[in-house]
Amino acid sequence: MSKTILEKINISDKDVENWKRRGLKITYPVRENPNYFKSDDGEIMIENADKFVPPLTKRETKIYIENPARFKKDLTKNARFLRKFVNFIYKKEANFKKLNGGEKVSALLSLLYLFQRAIDHHYYHWDRYLAYENYPQTPVGFWWHKLMTLHTKATKEKDSKQNPSEYFLRLLSGDNKILNIFKNRLSSKEFSELKKVLSSIKIFEEAQQKEVEFLVDYKTNENNVLIRTGFPILEEFWKEIDKSQGFIRKEYIPEIRKLKKIHPIICGRKLTLPEALDYFDNGIKSMVRREIKRWTR
């Protein structure tokens, strides 16, 4: 059987099996999650807000509410894994140059697909939940809500998402003076609950800091590993597309032009949605589909 498009740039079946065995989750097609949480302004994460979210399962949510340290452990483990996988893609990226025109487009689209799905899995399954303090049904939100309740009880101040009080912020900082005030205003049971809440929130904060450290590339001291890998794939993709309009089906040329103008992070995701594959000629489409199949079977 002939080689798949990424086999041609030295990504073997053995590599694919190895990544899958280590826990890489590549899904096709991307599924819409109708129950995703929406912030008040509709933009949970400014750059990545969309409806395609592999969420935490109910079981995972229960475990992480009970055990925030487990969330931190699993999130950082996955961040480390994501970094390794993205670095793997980064090292193979330049090999696309030895291919011919249509093959180049197919290889770049396939790499973009793998890159995007690995990131989506991490960001939507883990990272996004760190910003869900206003949703009590999530792990961080559960503890945040308890903090708000105890804060209101001790201060009689109404909690505000947009304007948290100085007391509240100093409490989050672990200010001992404020803690003593709370100690006097809460029952001993409530105060010990408060200490548990604060230590849980601290764990989520540490998870966030650890994650940033893993995904920022200290070696090059220039760009983070995600940016240095993802943006060049997209740049090379557009260069190839500009060389020949034959790669795109005529009726979709306006769509492709629109995509080129939007933010690269959003463009990367839209280009890898199943319907976007229809924009390309049949040769490219079948090469990319065959490649994705290798990662999802």
Add this chain to the structure above:
Amino acid sequence: MGKRILEGIPASAGKVTGKVRVILEPSECHKFKKGEILVTEMTDPFYAPAIMKARALITEIGGLLCHAAIIAREVGIPCLVSVKNATKILKDGQTITVDASIGKISYE
């Protein structure tokens, strides 16, 4: 001209007055002088050298659990997050007052 106001979400308490330094890339952190107010889109660990010297921190993106908010609370400086267009509106050298207790930045 009267005082103008920008609003954001208070993420670390305190009130200070100081001069603005807009940093858009971590590589620009060397420009940052002790006591200036760091204004940026969002932070990551590369901004640490500037954050440690900053009198206050202002970011355009983020909530109470974003990197900037967590670090600002750790080092004990005022911080406002979600200040829309802060890096475009505020200019290097401009004197501003950050009141993170009420979520407001005032400037001439």
